[in-house]
Amino acid sequence: MNPTPDTDTPDAAAPARGKRPKQGEPVIDRALSLLAVFSDRRRALTLSELARHADMPAPTALRLISRLVAWGALERLDDGRYVVGVRLWEVASLSPRGHGVREIALPYLEDLFEVTRHHVLLAVRDNEQAVLIERLSSKDATEVAYRVGGRAPLRSTAVGLVLLAGADQQFQETIMAKPPEKEPGVAEMPEGQLRRTLSDVRRTGIAMIRRSHPSMTVSVASPVFDAQGSVVAALSIVVPDGSTPPNVLAPAVRAAARAVSRNLGHQATVSADVRTHSRG
Amino acid sequence: MNPTPDTDTPDAAAPARGKRPKQGEPVIDRALSLLAVFSDRRRALTLSELARHADMPAPTALRLISRLVAWGALERLDDGRYVVGVRLWEVASLSPRGHGVREIALPYLEDLFEVTRHHVLLAVRDNEQAVLIERLSSKDATEVAYRVGGRAPLRSTAVGLVLLAGADQQFQETIMAKPPEKEPGVAEMPEGQLRRTLSDVRRTGIAMIRRSHPSMTVSVASPVFDAQGSVVAALSIVVPDGSTPPNVLAPAVRAAARAVSRNLGHQATVSADVRTHSRG
DNA sequence: AGGCGGCTTTCAATGGTTGGAATAGTATTG
DNA sequence: CAATACTATTCCAACCATTGAAAGCCGCCT
Numbered sequence: 001m002n003p004t005p006d007t008d009t010p011d012a013a014a015p016a017r018g019k020r021p022k023q024g025e026p027v028i029d030r031a032l033s034l035l036a037v038f039s040d041r042r043r044a045l046t047l048s049e050l051a052r053h054a055d056m057p058a059p060t061a062l063r064l065i066s067r068l069v070a071w072g073a074l075e076r077l078d079d080g081r082y083v084v085g086v087r088l089w090e091v092a093s094l095s096p097r098g099h100g101v102r103e104i105a106l107p108y109l110e111d112l113f114e115v116t117r118h119h120v121l122l123a124v125r126d127n128e129q130a131v132l133i134e135r136l137s138s139k140d141a142t143e144v145a146y147r148v149g150g151r152a153p154l155r156s157t158a159v160g161l162v163l164l165a166g167a168d169q170q171f172q173e174t175i176m177a178k179p180p181e182k183e184p185g186v187a188e189m190p191e192g193q194l195r196r197t198l199s200d201v202r203r204t205g206i207a208m209i210r211r212s213h214p215s216m217t218v219s220v221a222s223p224v225f226d227a228q229g230s231v232v233a234a235l236s237i238v239v240p241d242g243s244t245p246p247n248v249l250a251p252a253v254r255a256a257a258r259a260v261s262r263n264l265g266h267q268a269t270v271s272a273d274v275r276t277h278s279r280g
Numbered sequence: 281m282n283p284t285p286d287t288d289t290p291d292a293a294a295p296a297r298g299k300r301p302k303q304g305e306p307v308i309d310r311a312l313s314l315l316a317v318f319s320d321r322r323r324a325l326t327l328s329e330l331a332r333h334a335d336m337p338a339p340t341a342l343r344l345i346s347r348l349v350a351w352g353a354l355e356r357l358d359d360g361r362y363v364v365g366v367r368l369w370e371v372a373s374l375s376p377r378g379h380g381v382r383e384i385a386l387p388y389l390e391d392l393f394e395v396t397r398h399h400v401l402l403a404v405r406d407n408e409q410a411v412l413i414e415r416l417s418s419k420d421a422t423e424v425a426y427r428v429g430g431r432a433p434l435r436s437t438a439v440g441l442v443l444l445a446g447a448d449q450q451f452q453e454t455i456m457a458k459p460p461e462k463e464p465g466v467a468e469m470p471e472g473q474l475r476r477t478l479s480d481v482r483r484t485g486i487a488m489i490r491r492s493h494p495s496m497t498v499s500v501a502s503p504v505f506d507a508q509g510s511v512v513a514a515l516s517i518v519v520p521d522g523s524t525p526p527n528v529l530a531p532a533v534r535a536a537a538r539a540v541s542r543n544l545g546h547q548a549t550v551s552a553d554v555r556t557h558s559r560g
Numbered sequence: 561a562g563g564c565g566g567c568t569t570t571c572a573a574t575g576g577t578t579g580g581a582a583t584a585g586t587a588t589t590g
Numbered sequence: 591c592a593a594t595a596c597t598a599t600t601c602c603a604a605c606c607a608t609t610g611a612a613a614g615c616c617g618c619c620t
Contacts, residue, residue: 026576027307027608028347036351038374048566057610062568067308071316072406075377080567084371086406089378091364093429094318097355098369103428107419114394126352126366139387148383149373306607307577328597337579342599360598 030056031064035073035084040150044081097124101224101233102134105260109136112237112256116249119144119238121221123152123159125167128175130160133233142240143214155194156183158221159234161207165198166223166231172198185213205257206250207234216241220249222257227265235260310336311344315353315364320430324361377404381504381513382414385540389416392517392536396529399424399518401501403432403439405447408455410440413513422520423494435474436463438501439514441487445478446503446511452478465493485537486530487514496521500529502537507545515540 037045037053045053051061065082068074072087093099105122113120113136122134129151137144146152154160154175164172176191186209189197201207207221221236235257237249258268317325317333325333331341345362348354352367373379385402393400393416402414409431417424426432434440434455444452456471466489469477481487487501501516515537517529538548 026347028311028344029351031308031311032347032351032353035371038371040374043374043376043380046566047568058567059569059610060608063608064308067306067312071309071312073312084375084378086375086377086404086411088368089372089375090406090411090429090431091315091318092369092372094320094323095364095366095369096323097366098364099429100323107417110390110393110416110418113390124366126370131366131370136390137387138390149370149379151370326597327599338598339579339600340577343577 027064030054030060031068034061034064034068035088038084040147044077044083046081050082097126097232098133101260101264104263105224105233105235106134108256108259108263109134109235112235112252113138115252116237116239116244117141118240118244121146121159121219121236121238122224122233123163123236124233125154125163126151128154128178130154130157130163130234132159142217142238144238145211145214153181153183155180155189156186156209156211158207158209158219159236161197161201161209162221162223162234162236163231165201165207166234183211183213185211205254207236208246208250210241218246220246220253222250222254223261224257224264225261225266227267229266232264233260307344310334310340311348314341314344314348315368318364320427324357324363326361330362377406377512378413381540381544384543385504385513385515386414388536388539388543389414389515392515392532393418395532396517396519396524397421398520398524401426401439401499401516401518402504402513403443403516404513405434405443406431408434408458410434410437410443410514412439422497422518424518425491425494433461433463435460435469436466436489436491438487438489438499439516441477441481441489442501442503442514442516443511445481445487446514463491463493465491485534487516488526488530490521498526500526500533502530502534503541504537504544505541505546507547509546512544513540 033054034050037050042049042053047062047065048058050065051058054061065074069076069082069085072085074082074088075085076082101124102122109120109122117138119141120134120136121132123130123132125131130153132146132148132150132152135144135146135148152160154164164175167175176194180188197207201223205222209219209221211217211219217238218241219236219238221234223231224233224235226232235253237253239249262268313334313336314330317330322329322333327342327345328338330345331338334341345354349356349362349365352365354362354368355365356362381404382402389400389402397418399421400414400416401412403410403412405411410433412426412428412430412432415424415426415428432440434444444455447455456474460468477487481503485502489499489501491497491499497518498521499516499518501514503511504513504515506512515533517533519529542548
């Protein structure tokens with residue numbers, strides 16, 4: 001029912017035909033932005049949802065998605081919605097900092113978990129946050145804040161503090177220059193105290209955080225080193241506040257972290273003089 | 281090199297300039313084929329290696345890779361090589377059939393593992409193979425054939441048989457029409473026996489495979505169902521041949537698989553076919 | 561019985577993409 | 591130390607994959 005179906009002459013000033021408002025973004029970026037739409041809360045999405053969130057026309061989204069589905073990066077459910085596919089998961093499992101450390105650490109995490117029956121976590125740093133690589137939990141454990149694959153702030157979690165303490169100086173300054181992420185149930189640390197804490201973490205190999213939010217818990221974390229002596233991950237245990245005293249947990253966590261480090265090729269050199277002088 | 285270096289006028293018959301040998305492949309496919317180059321054996325690759333294996337010119341590969349790195353799908357190591365990135369792993373962790381079932385199944389896998397101290401596996405089907413989603417192993421367990429993220433044949437592994445038995449009829453016929461994948465250390469099954477085996481698996485909820493290759497082991501697997509009653513995964517245990525009798529393991533594996541199924545929303549209806557469960 | 565929303569196909573215009581060539585950097589060899 | 595070989599990176603003109611409005615479908619709600 002077009003009100004003016006007659007005149008097929010758009011006349012002058014009507015280049016409405018070939019219009020391409022905002023071409024210019026590389027195809028890959030668009031495809032990746034489609035993947036980025038998926039989140040903890042959005043695990044199954046329709047075409048239009050994907051198109052909307054990735055900010056592109058439906059036909060374009062469909063074409064890209066079809067390719068992703070053909071390859072296996074996405075899968076289509078019976079109801080027409082799309083989910084992240086096993087093929088992508090498969091490739092991602094080759095990520096050294098993802099499944100790589102996980103695979104090596106898992107047996108030790110299991111031992112720790114079996115002995116304590118509390119949450120055991122493994123996390124790595126990605127940019128300005130910690131990413132949870134693994135979490136072992138019994139069915140009846142306390143409520144926990146983070147899920148595997150999720151992100152946590154550096155300044156207000158035990159694993160975060162460990163990873164931050166192990167990062168290079170410049171990065172630490174960058175982080176401290178920024179306002180801290182608000183984290184519910186965790187006391188915010190003034191900069192001075194944070195610096196002292198980080199220094200302590202480096203010295204003792206232990207970070208500790210008490211939080212009250214999802215539930216009253218204490219987290220104890222310890223760094224995992226690679227062969228070059230860099231902190232590549234943080235191992236932690238989360239227990240209900242008041243159950244096992246933290247100072248009892250610390251040695252177990254440290255021991256587990258050291259075991260993992262050793263398996264990563266870290267030479268647990270005795271204290272000092274670990275300076276390598278190579279490349280500027 | 282050029283026999284006529286003088287005249288800078290290419291003159292006629294010099295179409296060497298604009299040559300387009302084999303353009304025509306969508307950009308995404310190329311990017312994905314770069315990701316596909318990574319494998320268990322190739323976890324860190326140089327630009328030229330990637331370009332070679334993905335069969336594309338280095339500049340093209342570089343451009344695509346740069347985008348992938350910018351997004352976090354790949355990461356660049358200090359030595360210039362590329363590895364799969366944490367960001368990709370993060371998105372992949374949203375895969376329902378990957379980390380999804382894993383997350384739900386993990387506590388039960390842990391229980392089973394803790395009691396038996398043998399390998400516990402979780403696998404899903406992707407196309408014509410099983411993909412290993414999770415594997416719990418103690419540090420001192422027997423040698424094992426597959427790694428998490430790896431693939432296994434459907435016809436010659438316990439999890440494979442379970443997944444095959446749970447697939448739709450048409451798919452099963454497709455598989456059986458093809459020559460079986462050669463698998464070292466596993467006796468090949470003639471079609472008739474395979475059909476009988478699959479039928480047994482459906483009836484009893486248990487598949488069993490004895491293999492001699494990496495070491496002498498027996499695998500016992502059982503299906504995991506979703507709310508619709510489809511087989512979405514297979515749970516299995518792998519023990520050294522001659523240790524625990526398989527008929528002792530079967531109930532434990534079945535129970536664990538059922539527990540996972542229930543958590544996935546499966547209503548364990550009492551099937552008419554299963555009137556006597558203890559096969560006598 | 562019509563409107564609405566989402567999904568899919570079509571197609572001409574075009575700009576992102578391409579890859580040879582050249583340059584720069586780096587490791588290996590004589 | 592030069593020669594060699596390889597890899598990584600930049601450049602750019604030709605061009606084809608990509609684009610998105612438009613229109614056709616389909617199912618659903620009213």
